[in-house]
Amino acid sequence: METIEFDKLKEDISNLSDIGKSADRGIYRMSFTKADLRAREWLLSRYQDAGLESSVDGAGNIIGKLKGKDDSKSWIIGSHIDTVPAGGHLDGSLGVLTGLEVLRTLKKKEFIPNHSLEVISFTDEEGRFGGLFGSEAFAGELTPDRIHNAKDLSGMSIVDAMKDAGLDASKALDARRNPSTIAGYLELHIEQGPILDSLQIPIGIVEQITGLFKWQVRLTGLANHAGTTPMTMRKDAFQGLAEFSLEIPRILEENGKENSVATIGRVSLFPGSANTVPGRVEFSLDVRDTDESILEELSNAFRKAISAIARRRGLMFEFDILSQVKPANSNLKILEAIQNSCDKQNYKYHKMHSGAAHDAQIMARITDMGMIFVPSKNGRSHSPAEWTAWEDIHIGANVLLNTILELTK
Ligand SMILES: [Zn+2]
Structure with missing residues (x-):
């Protein structure tokens, strides 16, 4: 020694x-x-x-x-x-x-x-x-x-x-x-x-x-006047993100394991003014696990969850893969x-x-x-x-x- x-x-x-x-x-x-x-x-x-x-x-x-x-x-x-x-x-x-x-x-x-x-x-x-x-x-x-x-x-x-x-x-x-x-x-x-x-x-x-995957996600709805657009007639991109973020713990519980973590660390709203319904939101999604097959499952589950929310809210859902590490x-x-x-x-x-x-x-x-x-x-x-x-x-x-x-x- x-x-x-x-x-x-x-x-x-x-x-x-x-x-x-x-x-x-x-x-x-x-x-x-x-x-x-x-x-x-x-x-x-x-x-x-x-x-x-x-x-x-x-x-x-x-x-x-x-x-x-x-x-x-x-x-x-x-x-x-x-x-x-x-x-x-x-x-x-x-x-x-x-x-x-x-x-x-x-x-x-x-x-x-x-x-x-x-x-x-x-x-x-x-x-x-x-x-x-x-x-x-x-x-x-x-x-x-x-x-x-x-x-x-x-x-x-x-x-x-x-x-x-x-x-x-x-x-x-x-x-x-x-x-x-x-x-x-x-x-x-x-x-x-x-x-x-x-x-x-x-x-x-x-x-x-x-390992991890990192996405840049875009939800696109319609920017409109915050005073004149009734709540039932909005395509509010931020509401889509908010709903998704609350689903993260459930998605990890159902499709992940004890090492799984997911983070939305960066969010941009467009046009980004207080009196406009946000027509577009862009956010990062960072998901990690030590098991490659779990990561794959999580990637599918996250994609499905965001798609479903977007469909229901009349938003368009797109994402780019920023990085992917085994x-x-x-x-x-x-x-x-x-x-x-x-x-x-x-x-x-x-x-x-x-x-x-x-x-x-x-x-x-x-x-x-x-x-x-x-x-x-x-x-x-x-x-x-x-x-x-x-x-x-x-x-x-x-x-x-x-x-x-x-x-x-
Ligand atoms: Zn270091």
Whole structure:
């Protein structure tokens, strides 16, 4: 059983959290912003100080490597150092920095693992340009189309953003790694939910990562005068949405399972004036579950429910699929190694699923994957209130270290 050197990890976490921090205490380190570029430089120098081989691939993924006896395959520990606007200091960063700490610890002990170990910070996980860009490139899922269409909210393309950073976006296609050179993938991440904190358990062993579908729905009726149009003669698009939203719990109960969740997070009414019956409503529908067949069933049920409401209310129903992500299962051998690592060190753990998407989900398409969660205080994340007790971080890093040692044995 080995342990990491916690002071160094703590110092790294503090130093990285200063990069891009603003007066509101939120971190603004969206991919390829000035702060992100500074953080990238900082991380590379930390890899070098640790004596790792460092490189940046075509997608801007930042890689540190400890060569093993057999260099034909690597175990990869990954996550991301970009943040959402006003993000917290641990989302993503903790996974990269604990990965670095694990490699640094082994390097210092002059330990040579059977297979090589790599720590990777993936580009734009959080989605300034759509999200999961680096891991998709790594998994060979990028297309020239996706690269050229990736733009941020201001219309800036990832091609231009990468050019400003001295990178050529078309090279992102070269970041594809042959799956036969990967032994497996591990990611440590904050839970970003309240479960571990409420159970007071330091380690979550992630069995599945949820899949999802996201729709942009349009209900179109007729905009008309709010004073002169009788209630019985209206085609009020908002009333259609309101009725549908109340049906969501029933639809989840009848067609979903205990992990199913559905959210309407964004609504626009048109024309959007107080004295006009809304003729059109556009809203997002985000639905998640860990089981692909349940997602399929939910998708049918939601479509039927909205159709029926629209028909009854004389509205037209259309929707676009904004995204669709398959659930991912963790590898049983890796789950067992995490569990053994906890048992050996007498740490309590809880088996759970991840309701948020992670680079690990993309990596699961090309290799064996496992994830370790540490608690998020009050379940807060994507906010300056994001916090995990130092003690839990210490435990998480030790679990990661001993898991990788068992896997590379
Ligand atoms: Zn993250």
